[in-house]
Amino acid sequence: VAKDLGLQLPALIEHGVHITERGRTQYFSLHEKTGHLVTAERIDREELCESVQQCVLRCELIVEGEM
Numbered sequence: 001v002a003k004d005l006g007l008q009l010p011a012l013i014e015h016g017v018h019i020t021e022r023g024r025t026q027y028f029s030l031h032e033k034t035g036h037l038v039t040a041e042r043i044d045r046e047e048l049c050e051s052v053q054q055c056v057l058r059c060e061l062i063v064e065g066e067m
Contacts, residue, residue: 001061002035009035016064021057028059 001017002009012035019028019037029040049055 001030001037005063007035009033016062018062019059020062021059027057 002012005012005017007015012030017030019026019030021027026040027043028037030036031038043057045055048057
């Protein structure tokens with residue numbers, strides 16, 4: 001994420017970058033040392049998308065302040 005935004009890792013913290021998702025479970029997070037988008041916990045496809053052929057998890061990346 002840091003690379004895609006053209007920011008160095010400290011700038012991610014300065015800009016208050018965070019991930020939001022619908023629902024109660026946070027499936028993704030930003031790795032604090034690398035700036036990579038990682039899974040925050042195990043994702044169980046059968047639990048999330050029981051009878052759906054295509055399973056999609058959506059999240060938003062919020063960047064506070066000016067870029």
